[in-house]
Amino acid sequence: MNVEQARFNMIEQQIRPWDVLDARVLELLAVVRREEFVPPAHRALAFADLELPLKPGEAAVVAGQVMLPPRVEARMLQDLQVAKHEKVLEVGAGSGFMAALLGHRAQRVLSLEIDTELAATARANLQRAGVLNVEVRQQDAAHADLSADGPFDVIVLSGSVADVPETLLDLLKPGGRLMGIVGDEPVMRATLVQHAGNGMIVTQPWDCNAPRLLHFPEPERFRF
Structure with a gap:
């Protein structure tokens, strides 16, 4: 596989057509080596428009232990407009790839990962990539007291929730x-x-499915 050609194709055929047109985001995706954050068993699919399991077996997919497709990560990064002076919280470190992208844009990133093994992998991947302004912490974000770490300029949920957690x-x-x-x-x-000072402004710019982040509240389901 020609890695650089595959990376170019990912950017031009998947990401740009998904309305990711910010030159800074596109340049970053050309620099941060996504394949180095993908488990060896799936490295040939590093640039595919797929969710990639981060652990062996079907259980990883069921538990939501996947890398999100590149176009989703890129669109989130573009829409958040992260600036160099900002402090970022990520929920769901996974392999550390989104944290690496955020680290290049922000002053500091705290990335939480509930799974001990994945947290260790993300730390190793980030260190190997030379991204030194990201802290990966093994912690359940749904029940963590983060008051001493906040407030944050940007919060990224690298997965889905039923409702935005208050x-x-x-x-x-x-x-x-x-x-x-x-x-x-x-x-x-x-x-x-967006925190507007006297209230919150909510927009929903695009549709996308993603695995659940664990332990955040789910609404009551109607039962007969």
Whole structure:
């Protein structure tokens, strides 16, 4: 496989057609080596428009332990407009790839990962890639007290939730943004929440399904 050609094709055939037109994001995707964050068993699919399992077996997919497709990560990064002076919280480190992208754009990134093995993998991947302003912490974000770490300019949910968690909105600075994929299959929506100082502005710019982040509240389901 010609890796650089595959990377070029990913950017031009998947990402740009998905309305990712910010030159800074496209240049970053050409620089951060996605294949180095993909498990060896799936490296040949590093640039495919797929969710890639981060652990062997079907259990990883069921548990949502996957890398999101490149176009989804790129669109989230573009919509959040992360700046160099900003502090970022990511929920769901996975392999560390999204944290690496955020690290190149932000001043500091705290990335939480509930799975101990994945947290260790993400740390190793980030260190090998020379991304030194990201801290990966093994922690359940749904039940973590992050008041000492916040507030944050940007919060990224690298997975889906039924509703935007109020506990995370409370960690946003005025002017801050939170983005996640919200709703239930078959239709979920990328949801951008902006802290306007006197309230929250919510937009849902595009549709996308993604695996659940664990332990965040689920609405009551009607039962007969």
